[in-house]
Amino acid sequence: MAAGQPIRGWNGVNSQLAGRLAKLDLHGPRDLLLHLPLRYEDETRLTPIAAARAGFPAQIEGEVLACEVVLRPRRQLVARVSDGSGTLVARWLNFYPSQQKLLALGRRVRLFGEVRSGFFGDEMVHPRVRVVAPGEGLPTALTPVYPTTAGVGQATLRKLIERALDTEPMDELLPPAWLARLGLPGFAEALQALHRPPPDADPWALEQRTHPAWRRIKFEELLVQQLSLRRAYLARRARSAMPLPARGSLTRALLETLPFRPTAAQQRAAAEIAADLAAPHPMQRLLQGDVGSGKTLVAALAMLQAAENGWQAAMMAPTEILAEQHYRKLSAWLAPLGVEVAWLSGGRRKRERAVELARLHDGEVLLAVGTHALIEDPVTLPRLALAVVDEQHRFGVRQRLALREKGADGLRPHMLMMSATPIPRTLAMTHYADLDVSVLDELPPGRTPIRTRLVSDARRDEVVGRVRDACLGGRQAYWVCPLIEESEALQLQTAQDTFDTLVAALAELRVGLVHGRLRNDEKSATMSAFAAGELDVLVATTVIEVGVDVPNASLMVIEHAERFGLAQLHQLRGRVGRGTAESVCILIYAQPLSQTGRERLKVIYENTDGFEIARADLRIRGPGEFVGARQSGVPLLRYASLEADVDLIAPARELAEDLLAHKPTAADALMRRWLGGREGLLQA
CATH class of the missing domain: 3.40.50.300 (P-loop containing nucleotide triphosphate hydrolases)
Structure with missing residues (x-):
């Protein structure tokens, strides 16, 4: 929905409530199906007041013996309720006059809350209260407690979700053979079990999200994420880029002038990148390696491969210091080969900057290094065929897009992203599944621990x-x-x-x-x-x-x-x-x-191993923080956990490939179910 447009309601939901539900990312009845409980309360049984234990939640039913507003030690509503086995005090520190009317003398009420020892005996503070008729039956399922927001009460959410469960289609979109293979229930069965768990459901498995119904939902969520990323990957491969075959004239010359020999990991990564650059579709590769593993040399070889084909390459770094460091290092390596490198940063004098811009625009200089000054409007790179982004997680989606849009007409530049923050395997398989990944997993000789x-x-x-x-x-x-x-x-x-x-x-x-x-x-x-x-x-x-x-x-x-x-x-x-x-x-x-x-x-x-540190970082901070989720453009996981559900990631990848190849209609329906129209930023 476009910004500023009024939010429209839907059946049973007025525009004001629809606006509040939108804050929970609920835009229609279908979204309600996947708005799953945080926890559950057991209202399927009554506990006699005499048997209620302090420190535990309980539901009691009894008659109101007294109800009054007391002013000391502070203003509060105090009621006394008896069920024949004993008497319980209920207190509300914040209350409305309507609550006092609800607790009229002689009324039969059910209270749900945690029992604790008070000055006047057992009590509940701020219990949930409901008036009941004598002999009224109990619920037959555990009561779900949902994530909510200001102005949307649990009762409202429950009513809306109950209606959605009764009226919305819950199509089974996964192949039966896969459900059998993974031991997962059907979609409708899983939703019913989570929204309306029977009294004999294992509360621990529901709370810990290990119940088979939870596993089904989490698998489908991981599957949708894989479908999103895989579709983005395939869409990129369908576009055209300038093929840059490895001619070897400049790259070989650089290797011959270096006073050291590249590591086996550097050679392997450089070969993977060289093969990608030679293809007629845009490379989308992440080069990751620990601090000091030699990513700059691998990037230099890629940039030279563009130059020896007569095309431009640009490297963008997040800070002035890092960009200048790259510029100095590349200039020192490439000057003996007769290759110039342009230097663009916000800190350069206007005249120097104008000269560099003109040389880049005319194609006199093929290689450029800079900060985000590279993506500002006056910079034109008419023959840009390779964009290198260092410390890529520090740039937002739109900044990465802006550099990509500098490519020659109708052609996408090849993209090489570099990161010295090693990415744990589970994260690479989910949040970075739309990239090809090269890893520098050894340090150059001579580096001291x-x-x-x-x-x-x-x-x-x-x-x-x-x-x-x-x-x-x-x-x-x-x-x-x-x-x-x-x-x-x-x-x-x-x-x-x-x-x-x-x-x-x-x-x-x-x-x-x-x-x-x-x-x-x-x-x-x-x-x-x-x-x-x-x-x-x-x-x-x-x-x-x-x-x-x-x-x-x-x-x-x-x-x-x-x-x-x-x-x-x-x-x-x-x-x-x-x-x-x-x-x-x-x-x-x-x-x-x-x-x-x-x-x-x-x-x-x-x-000292960056990958081990990254795994610990993922455990401590969670994936959203780790990938800079607000910037990554990748749909974040609401229910699946990269640690607890790691065994579901590989099958989700496999099924995503299978559905895209053989059942694209089912893939589309799954995407609509989970993402609605929120797939746009994946194109970054």
Whole structure:
């Protein structure tokens, strides 16, 4: 529905209620079928008041003996209800006059809530209350409790869902052979079991979502996600791109001039990319590898393959520092081959920028490196055939689309996305299933392992001494802080304060400061001075997280490490250990540590393998956070869990392939059932 359009109601739902339901992503009766309970309450049985146990939910039925508003210790509605076996007090701290009328003397009511010991005996606070006729029957199913929003009560949701269950079609769209193979119930049977579970249903299996009905729903959800991604993948392959055969003239020349030999993983990834580039449809490949595994070289070979065919290639990085690092590295490698690289960033002078833009527009320069300045309107790349996006998860869907739209008329550029945040296999199989993936799973020879140390901030002076010793021994050190300005709420040490403190404490050393508020030329000058060995210590915010390569830096200190995410800690740690000297990363943490903070530090202390860290990160943060779900464009999973339901992912992929090939109508119907019209952003 277009923004600003009034929301229309549907049968039994007025426009005001429809607007509230839309906040729950419920746009019609069919959506209600898949709005599944969070938990259940057992109203199928009555508990005598005398038998009700404190700390447990119970349903009691009795006669109202008294009901009044009392003012002390605070204004509240208090009722006394008896069922012959005993008496129970019910209290409401927030109430309406209508509730007081409901609890008229002598009325027969059912109360549902948790029983607890109160000053006047057993009591319920804010129980659910319902007036009943003598001898009225009990529900025959557990009562579902649904996710809701302001203005939509449980009773309203239950009524709407009950009506949908009775009137909406619940077509079986999965092949019977697959249901038998996986031991799953039919769709209608699963929905009935989840919305109307019988009293003998296993409440634990329902709560934990391990019940066969839940497994059926979760499998179908995973299947729809695979269908979405696979369709996006096939749609891309149906488009045209400029074939860029591997001619070898420039790529071979680069390999011959390098002072090192690529690793087997680099050679394998480069061969996979070269084969993709030679095809007449757009490459859509993710190159992932741990910090320092050599992704830049693989990207350089791909860009040269475009250049040796007379076409342009552009590399986009999320920060000025990282983009400039790529530019310097590529220029150093390619200048001896006579290949120029254009440099585009927001920080360049207007005249320099205009010259670069003109040369790119005229096709004089075939390779470009830049920040998101590359996707701004004045930049024209008429012969763009390859777009490389580094740290791709930092760019939103629309930014990636904008670079792709720079391609030559009627042709899509090949896309190579790079990430130093390794992606766990289950995540790659679901959220990245529309990409081909190349993995750099070995480090270049000569890289030294990094030792990690955890230090309480009470021992800060020892760390300063460690920095002094390392730098007087001819090495360099980073000191990373999370914020630029003082924030009383977070009480974090700031980069500026740390810089001032270290300048005073390390008078014999040269200390520099770099953070996001500096002008780009100031940042570049400080980074260049550190790289050239003119500074001993670099105090920085996380602008140095990726891409900075100073082999002589062997010590990394991270302030308030408990505040950083695992991927960020791993990235920062990877800035050292790039030379032959033994490298150490010291994580300073503040007490008291939260449970999550403690868990994160334990993982980073015990592991150096990026994939193991990524798996732990997925477990701690969940997939939505991990992939930057708000930006990824991939439909997030509402019910399936990548950890608990990993055994369903491979069969979902297999069935998705089968349905798209042989039963496209069933695939379409499944997509409509789960996504409605929300498939658009998958094209990113």
